[in-house]
Amino acid sequence: MIYETVVVTHDRDGNPNVAPLGIREQDGMIVLAPFRPSVTLQNLAVTGEAVVNMTDDVAVIAGCLTGRKDWPLVPVEHVRGARLAQALAHVECRVERVEEDEKRPRFFCRRVHEQTHAPFKGFNRAQAAVLELAILVSRLHMLPMEKIDREIEYLKIALEKTAGERERLGWSWLMERVEAHRRATHAGEGSIA
Template sequence: MIQETLITTVNAQGVSHIAPMGVLIEADQYVILPYKPNLTLNNILETHSAVINYTDDVRVFAGTLTGRRDWPLLVAENVKGFYLANTLAHTELTLTHVQDDAVRPKLFCNAVHSVNHKPFQGFNRAQHAVLEAAILLSRSGNLQWKQITSELETLRRLLEKTAGDREREAWAWLMGSFEQVRLSRAG
């Protein structure tokens, strides 16, 4: 099963980085699957640690993809790194081994510490729409513009039915970035 999460990492100097990323969970092993080149990949290889953050605030997913990376962090307890201050839960990981690949290596990690900070109340359809739009933006370089606009229209309808202020804000950030993609392709 792949879970859409936010990964926090640090480099050897302790500079933090936040990135949305799918994590494959196989038995008790966590497999992080970054595409190359990737700062998350570099940081994990340097420090052999990462933190998975589980949040229902979709603004963090949208924000990290649209240049808004200044989210409050707290120091991790058992690995070198941080976790999101407003996360529902976090799991601290240590790298056990790497299966290298020219495009998408697999980073195998073990959990060394997990904390549930507050209960998950479930996602509404707007939150789901923002998550899917964020994933679409992260892959927009490999997709035709017609496919992107078609998927965004479907997601927009879901958003309009159930969005709160957070989801509208995140959606606006993503739409601004999609407009930049459109303009770069037109020019």
């Protein structure tokens, strides 16, 4: 099972990096699997510390994917680093061991401290739709435009029926990316013809 979270890491100088990341659990540990190259991977390798954030604010996830990484953070106490201010819960983690891999090393992290800040409010279809659109946007270069449009048509139903302000904001940022990709694809087709 994979849970989609937001992971805050920091570099040697303490500069934070915020990135959406799927986490797995194995033998009581949290497993982070960042692709090469990524800032998260670099930071984990250098500091061995991470803060995993559970959030229902899909604007943060859509924002990170569209170059908006500057989210309000609060320092944490049990590892060096920070958590998302709007996290429902966070886990402070220390890397215990690394399974090396050419594409995607796996960092097995021990939970040092975990804390809940706000209750889970229930499932929201628009949040799930924004999350799915974020995944589509991260794969734009690999997918045909017809498939992207078909999936967006379906996801839009949940958005229109159940979204709040944060979901609409996240959706709009992601759709800007889809439209930019569409223009670039059409421009490319034009230049070939």
